[in-house]
Each structure stands twice: as C-alpha cells, then as structure tokens.
Amino acid sequence: xxxxxxxxxxxxxxxLWLLEELGQPYEIVRYQRDPRTLLAPASLRAVHPLxxxxxxxxxxxxxxxxxxxxxxLTDRYGNGRLxxxxxxxxxxxxxxxxxxxxxxxxPPLLLRLVMDRIESTKMPFFVRPIAHGIVAKVRAxxxxxxxxxxxxxxDAELARNEWFAGDRFSAADxxxxxxxxxxxxxxxxxxxxxxxxxxxxxxxxxxxxxxxxARGGDYAYASALA
Numbered sequence: 001x002x003x004x005x006x007x008x009x010x011x012x013x014x015x016l017w018l019l020e021e022l023g024q025p026y027e028i029v030r031y032q033r034d035p036r037t038l039l040a041p042a043s044l045r046a047v048h049p050l051x052x053x054x055x056x057x058x059x060x061x062x063x064x065x066x067x068x069x070x071x072x073l074t075d076r077y078g079n080g081r082l083x084x085x086x087x088x089x090x091x092x093x094x095x096x097x098x099x100x101x102x103x104x105x106x107p108p109l110l111l112r113l114v115m116d117r118i119e120s121t122k123m124p125f126f127v128r129p130i131a132h133g134i135v136a137k138v139r140a141x142x143x144x145x146x147x148x149x150x151x152x153x154x155d156a157e158l159a160r161n162e163w164f165a166g167d168r169f170s171a172a173d174x175x176x177x178x179x180x181x182x183x184x185x186x187x188x189x190x191x192x193x194x195x196x197x198x199x200x201x202x203x204x205x206x207x208x209x210x211x212x213x214a215r216g217g218d219y220a221y222a223s224a225l226a
Contacts, residue, residue, distance in 0.1 A: 002026040002073075005047050005055040007040050008033055009220050011066045011178050012054035016216045018070055018174045020208035024077045028215065067098055067175060074171040082171040094165040097172040105154070105179035108146040112186060115139050147188045151196065154180070158195035162202075169206075177203055181221035 002019065006012045006028045019026045031041050031053060045051035048064050056063040056073070063069045074083045084090035119132060154176075157164070164172040180200055183189040189196055203209055204222060213222055 003029060003057040005029045005031065005044060005053055005057070006216060007031045007044070007053035008218060010040075010053050013212065013216050013219050013221075014066065014174050014177050015054045015056060015069055015073075017177070017209050017212040018073060018082075018171060020211045020215075021082060021171075021174065021206075022073065022077045024073070030217070065102075066178070067102055070171050070175050071098060078171070082169070082174075084165060084170070090166050094170055094172050097164040098175050101175045101179050105150055105176075106182075108143055108150060109179060109182050109186070109188065111143045112139070112147060112188065115143060116186075147183070151183060151189055151193055155193040155196045158199050163199075173199075173203060178221070185221050 002024060004012060004015050004019070004026055006016065008031070010033075016026070016028070031044055033040060040051055040053055042051060044053060044055070047057070048055045048062060050064065052064070054064070054066060054069060056069050058073070058076075063072055071083075084094050115138060161167060163169050164176050180189065180196055184197070184200060189200075191197075213219055
C-alpha cells in the first residue's frame with residue numbers, strides 16, 4: 001500500500017489527486033503546519049531528512065520531490081495513462097511542464113511570499129521604512145516582472161492547448177496545479193489570464209480532484225478563484 005505523508009495546504013495535495021486519477025489505493029499520514037511559522041512539523045524528518053512534504057512510501061522506496069514522485073508513480077501505475085509514451089513527440093512537452101512547475105514557476109512565487117511575510121512582520125518602527133523600501137525595490141525590479149512574465153507565458157501556452165502536454169489531460173497538469181493555484185490565491189493570476197483561469201476551473205471540476213479534496217481535508221488553494 002502506498003503511504004502519502006500529507007501536510008495541510010501543501011504540494012502533497014496534488015499527489016493525492018494523482019493517485020485518485022490513477023485509481024491507486026493509498027493511505028494518508030497527516031501533518032499540520034505550525035500556525036505561527038507555517039512550517040512543517042519536525043516529525044516529518046523521521047520519514048525524510050529534509051522534513052518536507054510530500055513524501056511517499058511505496059514498498060521499500062521512499063520518494064520525495066513532487067516531480068519525481070509524480071513521474072515515478074505515473075510510470076509505475078499509469079498503464080499508459082496520464083503520460084505520453086517515451087518515444088512519442090509529446091513526451092518532451094510533458095516532461096518540460098512536469099519540471100517547469102518547480103524549476104521555473106515556483107521560485108518567483110516563493111520570493112513573493114517571502115516579500116509579503118517581511119512586510120507583515122513586526123519590527124522596530126525605525127527599521128520598518130528601510131525594510132519596506134528594500135522589499136518594494138526587489139518586488140518592482142525583479143519579483144513582480146518575473147511573475148507577470150511567467151503568468152503571461154503560461155496563459156499563452158494554454159491558449160494553444162487545452163492541457164499542458166497537449167490536447168489530453170496528463171500528470172503534467174497535476175504537477176502544474178500548485179503553482180497556478182498559489183498564483184491565483186496571491187493575486188498574481190490576473191483577470192486577463194483567461195486561459196489559465198479556465199484551466200483551473202477545469203481541473204477543480206474533475207471528479208478525481210474532488211475525491212482527493214474529500215480525503216485530504218482542508219486545502220485553501222482549491223477555492224482560489226472563488
């Protein structure tokens with residue numbers, strides 16, 4: 001039995017979704033973020049040294065990193081579903097989006113989160129103008145332009161194809177869910193990004209996505225467009 005070490009409001013939700021799409025049975029071990037720091041509990045380090053989620057235990061194999069988990073589980077249990085064949089023309093596009101999600105899309109989103117946390121952190125009044133000034137320059141000079149660039153790029157790609165790997169839903173769509181849900185939740189996905197927003201509506205309507213929500217519990221990003 002596959003065991004998913006699942007942290008609330010995290011990337012591990014998409015692993016539950018993938019397993020529902022695959023029709024593969026699994027068990028969930030639940031963890032809650034620290035309400036103050038929003039970090040995963042130290043108990044996750046007993047499963048994997050980095051103490052992060054998702055972590056999947058499949059037999060004797062312990063898998064970490066969302067992209068690696070999704071690729072491994074899809075290849076092992078997909079029976080040709082959710083991924084183009086290895087020698088097909090669409091395989092390269094599928095792998096691109098599978099790795100783009102964390103390699104390119106998430107870094108500016110994480111920087112935006114860090115900048116927002118700095119702005120909301122309590123600090124001495126004489127430090128506040130300096131900190132806020134630095135944050136404003138970093139956001140205006142790098143973070144926000146990068147976010148606009150990536151969201152425009154993603155929206156243009158989805159204008160050409162209904163799904164990230166082409167005209168069929170695939171595990172690449174599962175992997176891309178977290179960056180776009182996070183972007184929508186943080187106000188980065190603009191109204192003009194109609195194709196990306198439509199894609200979010202489509203994935204949220206999938207029965208496997210809804211089953212994963214029912215099993216995984218509260219997941220704030222699922223209501224990002226509400």
